[in-house]
Amino acid sequence: MDMPPLVLDRATGRPLAVQLADALRTAAAGGVLRPGDRLPSTRELAAALRVSRTVTAAAYDQLVAEGWAEGRRGAGTYVVGLAPAGTAAARRGTPRAAPERPAVDLRAGSPCLEVLDPAAWRRAWRAAGDRPPDPGPxxxxxxxxxxxxxxxxxxxxxxxxxxxxxxATGGTSAAVAEVARLLPPGARVGVEDPGYLRAVGALRAAGVEVVPLPVDGDGLVVDAVPPGLAAVYCTPAHQWPLGRRLSAARRVALVARARAEGWWVLEDDYDGELRYDVAPLPLLAALAPDVVVHLGTSSKVLSPTLGVGWLVAPPEVRTAVAAARTATGTRPGRAGQRVLAALATSGDLARHLRRLRRELAHRRALVVDALAGAGVPVTGDPAGAHVLVPLPDRAAEEAVVAAAAARGLAVDGLARHLAGPGPHDPPAGLVLGFAAPARAELRRALPVLAGVLAERGRPASPGGDGPAVASL
Known part of the structure; x- marks a missing residue:
């Protein structure tokens, strides 16, 4: 096995055999050496440490006597001592019970892997592996x-x-972080609220002040954008998580303000390919390539396994991002890029997108029909992989999330997508994803969810302690 670093100090006066035994004992107690690990032979260790074999043999004898190691005839010396209870090693060495997974995951944000062709996936990885390794970054x-x-x-x-x-980028959040680091410290960036909290986290981690902006049925409320911003982050094609498109009038107004006030529009097109009522909506980047930083990702249409996205931006932004990567030695991995390129070149990506749109359209219809049968409304454009179930207030939202969890369904409330306190009053609701489970799981889960929403998705009665509750 590869030994951990063992430091012997010849100037201390302590016997080298004692120092070596202490170092090996510490490695075993700390979990660096584990029960069952085979130690090097006394000859090999002596040569590696440049000490006499007498030193290593004496150290091993001490560990065997203490019960930390045992010699096996013809096989060598092995670690057998366990780390003391309560140490970090003991915690690492004792497998923790995996958190219990919900019976069905109806949270939004996961891709639909059921329609991803395994054969196409394998072909793309083999094709990527046929490329020679890169000589440099x-x-x-x-x-x-x-x-x-x-x-x-x-x-x-x-x-x-x-x-x-x-x-290339490491995904939308990584791209937002890269662009944010180009801004001066303390710059203010507007974000949709409710919105995508990973982008919010990336902005804050870069030292940017986040300014929550209201959204409504027409998307981002452009008139509510305050002056003095450095950028505005938005999801115009399919607002996350309300599921609405940014209206044409607001698109024009957003671009006009960006040009007049000198800020960037960070356009997150996380699932723009997944529209199945009309053709995909035009991009802001096509309308105003001079002020729009377009961000795309493979995570929602394929899988987060690739860890790859893309950025198309004005030349000064691209140049600054590339320079920052060169200066810091950071860059997105090439493996995911090559796999996506192989999928596209073979035509498998286009075929996958056609299957995916059909499947998601079918699943959305299942959701809408199941909830409509229980008298539960659903909002959001016929696009993407989630819908919004409006709820009357935050109490009803919390009650629905808790009741669904008790029945084995993982669901998200809108509260989880709020950037923080703001001057506006965000709505309450359930952000319902339908891509992650298998279709059979979705069919089983929807009647249960419809029952939960019918029972708990209404306001508390006056003078009562909470929403009316009925047993399923």
Whole structure:
């Protein structure tokens, strides 16, 4: 086995054998050496530490006498002593019970892996593996990835971008963090509220002040954007999590203000390919490439396993991002880029998107029909992989989430998507995802959820202690 660093100090006057025994004992107590690990032979260890074999043999004899190790005839010396209870090693060595998973996960944000063709997935990874390894870091992107994304954006999102204008990212949140680090410390960035909290976290971690902005049925309320911002982050094609599109009038107004006031629009197009009522909506980046930083990701249409997204932005932004990557040695991994490029080149990505749209449209219909039968309304555009179930107040929202969990269903309330206190009053509701479970699981779960919503998704009665409760 590979031994941990063992330091012997010849200037202390302590016998080297004692020092070595102490070091090995500490490694075993700390969990670096574990029961069953085979120690090097006394000859090998003596040569590695540049001491006599007498030293290593004496140290091993001491550990055997104490019960930390045992010699096995013809096989060598093995660690047998256990770490004392309560140490970090003991906690690591004792497997923790895995947290109990919900029977069905109806939280939004996960991809629909049931329609991902395993054979296509394997082919893409094999094709990526056929490429030779990179000789050095590349701050921009793999050329094949750039070409694939440029074609994807043109075909599926109507954005004409040259391959060299595409930068690879580690995903939307990583891209938001990179752009935020280009802003001066303390810069103010507006975000939709409710909105995508990982982007909010990335902004705050970069030292940016987050300014919550209200959203309504037409998306981001542009008139509520205060002056003095450095950027506005939004999800115009399918607002996360309310599920509405940014109206045409507000798109024009947002771009006009960005140009007039000198700030960027960070356009998160997390599931823009997944519209199944009309053609995918035009991108803000196509309307105003001079002020819009377009962000895309493979996580919602394929899998977070790839860990890859893309950025198309004005030249000064791309140049600054690439320079920061070169200066810090950071860059997105190339493996995911190559897999996505292979999927696109083979045509498997386009085929997958067609299957995915059909499947999600079918699942959304299942959700709407099941809840409508219980008298529960559903809002949100026919797009993506989630809907919003409006609820009368926060108490009803909390009651629904808790009651669903008691029945084995994991669901999210809108409260979990709030950026923080703000001047507006965000609505209450349930953000219901339908992509993660298998279709059979979804069918079983929907009647249960409909019952929970019918019982608990209404306001508390006047003078009562909470929502009316009925047993399922």
């Amino acid at each position: 590349e701050p921009g992107a793999d050329p094949a990835f750039q070409a694939a994304v440029a074609e994807h954006l043109l075909r599926h999102r109507g954005l004409p971008a040259a391959p060299e204008e595409v930068l």
